[in-house]
Amino acid sequence: MLKKLLVILTICCCFAITYASAENYSISGKVQDSAGHPVDMAIVVLHMLPDSAVVKGTYTDSVGNFILDQLSNGRYYVSISAQGYRPWQNELITLSNESPNKKVPLIKLSLLPTGLKEVEVTARKSLVVQKADRTVVNVDAMLSAASSSALDALERCPGVQVNQDGDIRLRGKQGVTVFVNDKPTYLSGTELANYLKTLPASAIDQIELMTNPPANYDAAGNGGIINIKIKRKGVKGFNGGINASLNQGHLTRYNNNLNLNYRNNKVSAFLNAGFNTGENYTDLDLNRTYLDGGNNPMSYFNQKSYFWRHNDGGSINAGADYSLTDKTIIGVTMNGMAAKWKSINDNNSYLLDLGRQPDSTIISQNNDYGKSNNLGINLNYKTQFNKSGHEITADADYLVYNTNRDQAFYNTGYSANGVERSKDLLTGQLPNRINIYALKTDYALPLAHQWKFSSGLKTSYTATDNKAEYNNTINNITSPDYNKSNQFIYKENINAAYINMSHEAGKLSMQAGLRFENTTTDGHQLGNPQKPDSAFTRNYNSLFPTVYFSYKFDTLSNNQLGINYGRRINRPYYEDLNPFINPMDKFTYYVGNPFLKPSFNHNIALSHTYKNKITTSLSYSTTVDDVNETIEIVNGIYYSRSGNIGTKTFITLSVDGDFDPTKWLNLHVYSEVSNLQSKSNFYNGTLSTGGNYWFIAGSIRVKPAKGWEGEIYGNYRSSINDAQFIMQRIGVINLVVRKKISDAFSIRVGINDILRSQVNYGKIGNLTQATANWINRSDSRNGTIALSYKFGKAFNNTARHNETGADAEKNRVKG
Structure with a gap:
């Protein structure tokens, strides 16, 4: 084929x-x-x-x-x-x-007269620019995010939601793939959140939001693609910037960044290095009610956990280009991240009888120490045959991820009258290594009558090796815990090819593409003295069409109508395929699922844009075998694992507007109303949930005097029922003020979550003879002070080749 x-x-x-x-x-x-x-x-x-x-x-x-x-x-x-x-x-x-x-x-x-100061030419960048296949967010116009991290900047983008665990949704949908400079991060979950926290928002030029990416992008990611574009100067000579910020809530955090650029006639080089350190906490309450056969309360379980974390992390993004001729460029880029963390969880679990009287208590301290080192190298080649866009590019990528975790779970059990009756220690060592290799090439050719043809090929190979070695210590006797110990080796090869045609014909623009992907996977669980080996192999082929139409009703583009369609795939995270049992505490376990299937998604959207100021969009998407977290309670133990939800449908109506009532005032608002439905066979029968929810986000930006800027940002989401989970309403209000001391130096002061309303709480449904709910609080209300210093010319020109061949695989590395 x-x-x-x-x-x-x-x-x-x-x-x-x-x-x-x-x-x-x-x-x-x-x-x-x-x-x-x-x-x-x-x-x-x-x-x-x-x-x-x-x-x-x-x-x-x-x-x-x-x-x-x-x-x-x-x-x-x-x-x-x-x-x-x-x-x-x-x-x-x-x-x-x-x-x-x-x-x-x-x-x-004409020359300026001697002794006169230069006249500064400025133009306000629009916060949001709508294109046929993506929404472009200019981060420089996002004052409230400028003194924070890339993760905070994402949360302030229209239609993007980020929860306390760093999980990212785009227009309510999970499965979002994150790129940096058209290069995949190959990260997800905690690892992705830690990386984005080391990347200051001040180093970002633009964020591209693509709910339906074109055919030249990997088809992975049902939720779409978010592409973060880092600033890179195109000025000859040496220039750069330094950013430093202090964040103070109950605990303290620091985030610092250095950006350097050099360019002469043939050579250009850049370096972006970030470092963050600090502490954070999570205050989590879990409550479960166990029911009898008649769904009447039988007993209760209440758990109070306080997680204290210290993180040190650094990231580096560096590269160089060399112009062999005025048309051909070769380049190399290197991306790296190193992090270490220490987490201490003080956990009190109370088992209560029907009258809510204590039956027994478990007092635990769960320690998690870890470090990770990730490295990616990209070699790239680009030839521009002419100025019209006739070009060919090639990329070769190698990425390696190493993670090591040491865990210790100290548990002491007490009777109802406080007498100690059990004591045990569970220790674990969890090394993990992932290697990714990728090759890709892309070709673009402008044709007659404003047509453009493009095509490309890609192949990638991924190999993962996960180990888990657990030991139990009871009465000073240590023995292996073979129920939790194992080794899982996973290999995956994806081959892809695409063609794409686009056309500009006066008021009508159109684009159509088709991508083919062949996937072969091989998983092997090595087993142990108590568990036998097991293995699986899968091979499947898929076609992914994309279509875009845009029509301008007048030459001034006051009214534009657009429609697009695309099909996408969401392959499981590598770690979710790992069948290990990973404890959070004695009563809560995270479990992998080697039987996860890829999910497939159809998206269609109709949009209208008025004067490039107001965009209204109506979209529909349906997903088969959506990968979602599922919860099962067996014998009082809580198991969290990823599973396939049969079908999930989204219908969303959204409005995005940007207004300038005066020269000193800018207003931006985004709002969406969605209907979400989930249906699937489940552990205890049929799961059928759904409902409507509303999300709104907005900012007010003012320039009251020369050199002064201020911004208020806020968002609110009503309760949402997603598969098994009912997540209650949540919102936030942030305030930031910036003073420009000089052209090179500025200071920002901000307050996040002024009302301390960023508290996650919700319920878990479809449990067998049980109900459950949770409340999750963090150090969300805090103040930030940030200093920024720039040197050299500040105009940004990003004509270099930024894409790599390993775009989708990075985003399936889960922390």
Whole structure:
């Protein structure tokens, strides 16, 4: 099947190359001084009317030329600034199907008079920019997140929800894949949250939200893709920035970042390093009621846990490019993360009789010490055959993840009258290693009449090795616990190919793609003296179509209508396939599930955008075999494992708006109303749950005086019934103020969760002869002070190749 597809893909490429390529919409020009000399490295900014939003930027070359390409039809103007010269701005430029390429007449910059200060040219970036296949969030316009981490910045993006455990939802849906600079993080859960906490929001340029990504992206992730783009300067010479922040609640945390950039004619290099350290806590209450055959209360279980954690973490993202010619670039990037943690859980479990009188008590202290070291290396190649977008790229990736955890569970049991009657110790060592290899290539060819063809190939191989060695110590006698000890080896190979066609035809834009993926998996549980070996092998082929249409009703783009469709897959996290039993305490266990199947998802969305200010969207998605956390209580023990939910459907109506009532005031609001339904065969019969929920988030940003900015951000979500879980309402209000001391130095002060309303609580349904609920509190109300210092020119130009070949696999490494 794959060989036939590659033959078809090759024929398509050859067929496409026979067509003459045509220029995309573009604006070009030449900049000189009053004496006729070229002005090198002048900053050229393209603005879109009617709101003057920044669309794209570049620099003039050594002879003063510039080109802004890959544009769509619309109304624009260009502004130019250069050190020592007066700012320049042209009149209206209209690009259309009849006039797709415009050349600005020769631009002459005049020198500033001696002794006068330079005039600063500024333009406010829109917080949100809507595109046909994604929503782009400009983090610089997100003041409340600028002094925090990437994880906090994600939570402030329209339609994104992040819970206390770092789990990310996009428009209510789980299974979100996170990229950084078009490179997969290959992380999820705690590992992903720890990584994003080491990445300061001040280092982020944009965040792209794709509920239905195009065919050149891996099909993995039913919830869509979030792509975090790190700032990278394109200015010649050496420049960078330093950010440091202190966060103080009940406990203290620090987050620091260094960004360095260097560029000359042929070489460019960058370094982004982050470090965080600090403490946090979780105050968790679990309550269970055990029922008899008539569903009447029989006994009760109340557990109070206090988790104290200390984390030290660092991340590094570095790379270099070398221009072999003016059209060919080779590069290397390196991503690394190192972290260590210490967690102490003081846990009191109370077993009560029908009259809620004490029957017995378990007092526990559960310690978890760990460290992880992750490294990723990418080699990349790019050739641009011309300025119109005819190019080929190639990537080779290697990633390795090492995690080691040492656990100790001290348990002491007491009778109802407080007499000690049992004492035991459970210790565990859990080493884990994951190796990922990936190769990919992509080809793009602009064709006649504003058509563009693209295609690509990818192969990836993943090998995981998980061990768990547990020992019980009772009465000073230690023996292996073979019920929890095991070794699981998992291997996976994915081969993929895609083709994609896009077209700009005046008011109508369209894009269609088809991606093929072949997956082969092999799992082997080695067993132990009490458990036999077991193994499985699976192979499956899948096609993933994507279609986008966008229509502009007028030349000013006051009204745009869009529709898109896509099919996606969500493969289980590697760790969720691991059949180990991992204790949280004596009564709660996390269990892997080697029988998990991939889930498949269909998405369709209809949207309307008014004046690039208000976007309304109606979407429908249905998922088969959705991977979801499930809870089963057996003999009073609580087992949490990932399972396949038969079908899950989402219907969502959302509105996103951005308004500027005055020059000093900006308002942004996002709101969605969703209906979620889940149906499946379950442990105790049939699971059928659902209902409606409402989510709203908004910000008010003010500039009361020169150099001063302030922002209030808040969100609220009503209760939601997702499969087995009923999560109650939750909300937050944050406040931040920034003072710009100089062009290079600024200070931010903020308060998070002013009302201390970020408390997670809910209920667990569909349990056999039991009910359960929880309340989870954290150090959410805190204050932050952040300092930022920049040196060198601050205009950002990201023309380099950022994508790698290992995009989906990173996001299945679960912490």
